[in-house]
Amino acid sequence: MDTTSPGPSATDRAYAYAKDAILTHRYAGGDLVSEGDIAAGVGVSRTPVREALLRLQAEGLVRLYPKRGALIVPVSREEVDDVVETRRLVEAHTAGRAAESGAEARAELAGRLEGLLSAMRAEVDAGERGDKRAFMSADRRFHREIIAASGNGILVGLYDSLRDRQLRMMEEGTRTAARMRRSVEEHQAILEAVRDGDPGAARAAVSVHLGTAARLLGARR
Structure with a gap:
């Protein structure tokens, strides 16, 4: 019997491809991307691409125009402010709850956070050889571990959405060595x-x- 797990569907692959292109600025805000462009990039038909774009529209990342394509929604100043404010609310609340938990739960969480912080520190110490994407992944997982410790799956999903949105707000060159070192210190605290x-x-x-992040993004609150 074949026990291998099925791979991602064509729709999932089209969704992942288009979303990554948006978050990494391969598709810039204001670009109009056709279903055919995405279909060719993924190697699928237009039907799963259409379904993927509907998901991205629901997330506020694109705006669909029939027979024309998908407009990549530009990042607005209001969106930057909203993302930073919501992260403050969610993460201050869940960090406080994590600190209020029992000693055993705190020790287990701290162990996981230590591992992620060590991974971040290793990329900083590697200098020019460091992998910024690996640093960012460990950074994101660090915060997610604290939120997940609350046991509130809705907050975890909200956090994932906020970090996706923030990723496309980051300008090229923002992750300097100095900023990464400071980030490690802030995570340690x-x-x-x-x-x-x-x-x-x-x-x-x-x-x-998050005050540091707000300044980097130019948030007004």
Whole structure:
């Protein structure tokens, strides 16, 4: 009996391809992309591409125009402000809850966070040989671990959406070596507050960290 798992559907592949192109700026805000362009890039027919674009439209990343294609929705100043504000609310709340949890739960979470922070630090220490994408992945997973510890799946899904949106707001060259080193220090402060069971310090450390992100993005609040 064949026990291999089926691969992603054509729609899923078209969705992943188009979304990655948007988030990594291969498709820039204001571009009009045709179904045929995406279909050719993925190697599928137009029907799954159409279904994928409907999903991306629901996420606010594209706006569909029948017989013309998909407009990549430009990042607005309001969207930047909204993403930063929502991250502040979600992450301060969940970091405080993590710090208020029992000693065993805090120790387990701190162990996972230590591993991710070590991965971030390794990329910083590697200098020019460091992998910024690996750094960003560990960064994202660090925050996600804290939110997931709340046990609230809706907040986890919201966080994933916010980080996707933030990714396409980042200008090329934002991840400098100095910024990455500072990020490691800010994550260390969050980790220590959670491990020590200090919810006030955890919320404050998150506020400092997201304040840095807000300045980099040019958020107004």
